[in-house]
Amino acid sequence: MMTESDSEFLAQSDSIAQGLRNVAEEAGIEYESLSETILHTMTKLRSKPSSVFPNPPEYRCEFDGEVTEPAVPAVASTHEFFDVVKARASRRDFGVSPISKTTLISLLAWTFGKRGQTIAYDWRDAPLRYCSSAGGLASIDGYCIVFNVDGLDNGSYYYDYERGLVRRFSGQMSHSVSTLIPGMTWLERASALVVLVANPGRVDHKYGAMGAKLSMLDAGVAAGHLELVATALELRACVLGSLPSEALSELLCLNEGQIPLASLAVGSRA
Numbered sequence: 001m002m003t004e005s006d007s008e009f010l011a012q013s014d015s016i017a018q019g020l021r022n023v024a025e026e027a028g029i030e031y032e033s034l035s036e037t038i039l040h041t042m043t044k045l046r047s048k049p050s051s052v053f054p055n056p057p058e059y060r061c062e063f064d065g066e067v068t069e070p071a072v073p074a075v076a077s078t079h080e081f082f083d084v085v086k087a088r089a090s091r092r093d094f095g096v097s098p099i100s101k102t103t104l105i106s107l108l109a110w111t112f113g114k115r116g117q118t119i120a121y122d123w124r125d126a127p128l129r130y131c132s133s134a135g136g137l138a139s140i141d142g143y144c145i146v147f148n149v150d151g152l153d154n155g156s157y158y159y160d161y162e163r164g165l166v167r168r169f170s171g172q173m174s175h176s177v178s179t180l181i182p183g184m185t186w187l188e189r190a191s192a193l194v195v196l197v198a199n200p201g202r203v204d205h206k207y208g209a210m211g212a213k214l215s216m217l218d219a220g221v222a223a224g225h226l227e228l229v230a231t232a233l234e235l236r237a238c239v240l241g242s243l244p245s246e247a248l249s250e251l252l253c254l255n256e257g258q259i260p261l262a263s264l265a266v267g268s269r270a
């Protein structure tokens, strides 16, 4: 059933959508649908990239929370790459067994983990991560909400590639997450939800008006990478693009400016 705040939110979305159509029309950008209008508007936004950073770029968040696990991937896959590609499919039929904490950390680490470091923008110690990102600026961070993981307390965590898994919030969240969207009760059986969070501030300085498009591309690249790693680790997984960002921001205790863009629900096969 739709609540009063749901209908208020839908009304507000409609009015924002109309506002965007009006802005596009004023700028002489007219397309059939709202998605076309937004995509064409975003791809037309350009600025001259600035590779001069007066201070070292910020590649990660610095949170005080307790570090529960190290950042390194403890589990690797022995499957051939093209067998993994063949096996990938959206799976929502999670088994009842929990996944292990080493599998969850390995999933995060093989995607958002640090594979080395380099000099970038004339500054030392720039991280090189397993998944690619625009300008190497690591605009997407990995967070997770733990529902049923062997060896890890339920709650939300930030994956910090330097320090490890940093606790953000403790408590049972599977029901709050699975009821965010009607008809998604299968999500309650997932072991964890990995959330891809954009930090637009990391790309703004270099890319200006192009930053929004690049953050979204970074999230898409990371989501595809994450899904293949999950398959290689023999997890069942499904990408989710429709979870409302306000609710996720609250559950993950995000900072102002950070935006959850996509998620991957993961669970066991057994």
Ligand SMILES: Cc1cc2nc3c(=O)[nH]c(=O)nc-3n(C[C@H](O)[C@H](O)[C@H](O)COP(=O)(O)O)c2cc1C
Pocket: 088, 089, 090, 091, 238, 239, 240, 241, 242, 243, 262
């Ligand atoms: C960006 C993106 C968003 C998605 N969002 C959802 C979602 O909100 N709910 C869901 O059940 N599946 C979601 N999916 C999974 C698709 O439904 C699935 O990829 C599609 O049906 C094709 O099936 P396959 O992945 O098994 O090839 C999403 C997939 C992508 C790439």
